[in-house]
Amino acid sequence: MELKEQFQKKYPNSFFLENHVALVEQYLRQQSWIQPKEIVQSLEKPGEGNMNFVLRVKTNQRSFIVKQARPWVEKFPQISAPVERTGVEAHFFRTLAANPIFSTYNPKCLGYDENSFVLAIEDLGKGTDYSFLYQENNQLTKEEIRSIAQYLSALHQLKPATDFPQNKAMRLLNHEHIFNFPFSEDNGFDLDEVQKGLQEIALPYKNDKELKAIIQKTGELYLSEGKYLLHGDFYPGSWLKTATGLKVIDPEFGFVGPAEFDAGVLVAHLLMAQQPIEVVQLFLSAYQQSDDFNSSLLARFTGIEILRRLIGIAQLPLNLNLAQKKMLLETAVKYILSEQIEL
Ligand SMILES: Nc1ncnc2c1ncn2[C@@H]1O[C@H](COP(=O)(O)OP(=O)(O)O)[C@@H](O)[C@H]1O
Numbered sequence: 001m002e003l004k005e006q007f008q009k010k011y012p013n014s015f016f017l018e019n020h021v022a023l024v025e026q027y028l029r030q031q032s033w034i035q036p037k038e039i040v041q042s043l044e045k046p047g048e049g050n051m052n053f054v055l056r057v058k059t060n061q062r063s064f065i066v067k068q069a070r071p072w073v074e075k076f077p078q079i080s081a082p083v084e085r086t087g088v089e090a091h092f093f094r095t096l097a098a099n100p101i102f103s104t105y106n107p108k109c110l111g112y113d114e115n116s117f118v119l120a121i122e123d124l125g126k127g128t129d130y131s132f133l134y135q136e137n138n139q140l141t142k143e144e145i146r147s148i149a150q151y152l153s154a155l156h157q158l159k160p161a162t163d164f165p166q167n168k169a170m171r172l173l174n175h176e177h178i179f180n181f182p183f184s185e186d187n188g189f190d191l192d193e194v195q196k197g198l199q200e201i202a203l204p205y206k207n208d209k210e211l212k213a214i215i216q217k218t219g220e221l222y223l224s225e226g227k228y229l230l231h232g233d234f235y236p237g238s239w240l241k242t243a244t245g246l247k248v249i250d251p252e253f254g255f256v257g258p259a260e261f262d263a264g265v266l267v268a269h270l271l272m273a274q275q276p277i278e279v280v281q282l283f284l285s286a287y288q289q290s291d292d293f294n295s296s297l298l299a300r301f302t303g304i305e306i307l308r309r310l311i312g313i314a315q316l317p318l319n320l321n322l323a324q325k326k327m328l329l330e331t332a333v334k335y336i337l338s339e340q341i342e343l
């Protein structure tokens with residue numbers, strides 16, 4: 001059965017978002033998301049995404065972004081995913097909208113339709129996300145690192161609203177792909193298809209009982225109650241490079257949890273993007289840790305994120321040879337076991 005049919009069977013009263021000007025215009029009018037005289041002129045894919053169906057809507061007056069969650073991962077439709085994720089994103093943007101720090105980084109939420117899981121947000125302009133960092137000779141500028149650190153510090157200093165959704169289903173999905181799947185010997189994912197020889201260098205990590213026990217324990221922390229509002233997916237794919245600076249999007253994995261998770265994921269990606277040590281150091285010194293910040297946990301989350309990105313299903317557009325990956329895997333394990341980040 002086609003995906004659209006599947007969706008309509010499961011949600012007969014919902015709108016299925018697709019690249020069709022007349023249908024989208026009709027839907028936006030029903031939602032009162034466009035003015036009576038506003039006309040949709042074109043629709044385009046605004047950039048690479050992973051989980052959702054995303055369009056830039058251009059009208060005769062402005063442009064904005066619409067994003068629909070379907071009960072699957074857009075890039076891997078065979079993987080199911082919870083549809084309430086766009087609602088979490090709406091909640092995140094709305095919670096932060098009143099605070100001027102976040103309004104310089106996040107798009108405004110223009111509307112959320114819980115009946116069809118569609119989110120409308122401000123268009124931050126034609127930028128690219130920061131995935132280019134994984135390609136050779138691309139470095140974050142000092143200003144960009146300071147922006148990233150400022151954003152994350154401010155986020156983790158907030159008193160999280162007690163009504164922030166638990167986002168349990170998304171966390172369970174993420175938990176599976178961070179803490180379980182990559183380390184299961186018989187997960188059926190052939191790493192040699194990613195890169196010849198990768199399967200073999202991954203094997204020791206899948207067979208290491210001590211390492212796996214620590215990863216499991218750390219995974220439980222990811223699922224437990226925390227104190228800080230997290231972005232939940234704080235990596236270069238969630239940052240946009242725009243004419244007015246670095247922006248932060250895509251907080252669908254957000255939840256109230258351990259601050260070390262956001263920070264650890266970020267450090268892991270700086271290392272996988274082969275950023276110079278000074279870049280990582282600058283982030284670590286500019287990021288304002290809370291009093292109870294646990295650097296052992298930071299080291300563990302960092303190491304685990306490196307491992308899972310190299311040997312799990314959520315692969316990155318990395319430009320690394322096998323020897324470089326092997327070195328990164330070894331570094332990651334060192335961080336996890338020693339509970340220390342040694343640059
Ligand atoms: N508010 C926005 N302004 C401009 N471009 C955006 C905006 N939101 C998303 N995009 C573009 O669309 C892409 C996919 O959006 P994203 O929110 O990351 O979706 P997904 O959850 O599927 O990863 C982004 O990488 C970016 O290029």
Ligand SMILES: [Mg+2]
Binds near residue numbers: 049050051237238250
């Ligand atoms: Mg994204």
